[in-house]
Amino acid sequence: MEKNIAGNLFWIAVLTIVLASATTQAQLQLGFYHRSCPKAESLIREFVQDHIPNAPSLAAALLRMHFHDCFVQGCDGSILLNVTTTTPTNATEKTAPPNLTLRGFDFIDRVKAVVEEECPGVVSCADVVALVARDSVVVTGGPSWNVPTGRRDGTISNATQALNGIPAPFFNFVNLTKSFAKVGLNVTDLVLLSGAHTIGIGHCSSFSKRLYNFTGVGDEDPSLDSEYAANLKKFKCKIPNDNVTFVEMDPGSVRTFDTHYYKLLLKRRGLFQSDAALTTDSNARDFVTNLVNGPPSNFFAAFGLSMEKMGRAHVKTGTQGQIRKHCALINN
Known part of the structure; x- marks a missing residue:
């Protein structure tokens, strides 16, 4: 009986994603x-x-790029720009602190070049990012999802907007939900999209405060499993201000797109504060538990729906924006 109730709640949450996505279907098309x-x-x-x-x-890097793009100016490829007419000093999104560890820009450029050779000036960089993110996950054994296309490329890219718009690894649950709500995503989407961390990495600088100076007095975050914290300090983040070393966010399963990340959350082994925050809200924690107890196919299906929904965030279509010839530069 309890399993049936949990299953029903899961699919009610998924249905909410579908209905929310349908309201913006007209903006893009398969x-x-x-x-x-x-x-x-x-x-x-x-x-x-x-x-x-x-x-x-x-694959994780390209998925993260799509995420960071959609949270600033919408999914418009603005994350790719080196310079624009409004940012002559090159203070574009990719120069903001949350994006300094992004990689894969050269990969996107190479994909764009292939498409440009086939159809010059037709396919947007924003669509390239969205399609590459999906296809990269599929290649690594993860889920597929629909990617409606027709996005146009933005011409504005601002580092300050990126700093303010991209959810930070130290966010609590309230801040996370506010950040996601700004791009039309709800708590269900927050939990599901966080599942992308199953194939991700985190740099020590993004969470070392949890290990060495959580409240400013040289203490450790009490919400982090003490054994896990000790191992991180001993084998990975050996000094407080390590800006180079990175850590697998789903140790033992980083090459596999699965629900193991959620199992770690319930064991207080989420790497970022923003990961741990998912268990501080009763509804979010219940959803995490349902994902852990359910078949992987449930997670795959629901994750795909949330990705499709995110991919429609504040998109530019029709005559808005442009189709950039080179993803790092706006057209003259």
């Missing part, structure tokens, strides 16, 4: 390039399939 560049999606998929197996850790 197969948008069917006539203008019919090979676009297959060319992108083939490039990802050829190259990601040689650098599987890049």
